[in-house]
Structure formats: C-alpha cells, structure tokens
Amino acid sequence: MLTERATWGRTRLRxxxxxxxxxxxxxxxxxxxxxxxxxxxxxxxxxxPSGGAKIGDFVLGGTPRMTAYGGGxxx
Numbered sequence: 001m002l003t004e005r006a007t008w009g010r011t012r013l014r015x016x017x018x019x020x021x022x023x024x025x026x027x028x029x030x031x032x033x034x035x036x037x038x039x040x041x042x043x044x045x046x047x048x049p050s051g052g053a054k055i056g057d058f059v060l061g062g063t064p065r066m067t068a069y070g071g072g073x074x075x
Contacts, residue, residue: 045052053060
C-alpha cells in the first residue's frame with residue numbers, strides 16, 4: 001500500500017492543504033471570539049479603563065451609543 005502512487009498523491013494533497021486549513025481554522029475561531037466579545041460588551045463596557053469600549057478616538061460610553069454605533073435595528 002505504501003508503494004502505490006495513489007497513496008502518495010493523496011498524502012501530498014493533505015500535506016499541502018494543512019497550512020491552509022490551519023489558517024482557516026484560526027480565522028474562524030477569531031471571528032467567533034470577536035462576535036462573542038461584541039455580544040457581551042454591554043455587560044462589562046462600563047468597567048473598562050477608559051469608561052467604555054474605545055474605537056479609535058471614540059469611546060462608546062453607554063448602551064444607547066453602542067446600539068447606535070452597531071446599527072441599532074433588531075430585524
């Protein structure tokens with residue numbers, strides 16, 4: 001089985017795909033984590049050192065501002 005050409009072809013394909021799969025998994029976990037952080041932001045926003053979440057020079061100081069900045073519509 002180890003001497004068959006088809007076996008080595010599949011093995012090479014899987015080894016070539018490994019770095020791309022690792023990057024895709026990392027991006028996916030980061031996107032889910034960012035979503036979780038933004039979903040729970042109203043719970044701990046007032047406890048942040050600058051008085052709220054800071055985006056550039058703008059500080060989101062309260063729930064109404066965070067809602068307005070995030071779009072604010074619940075469809």
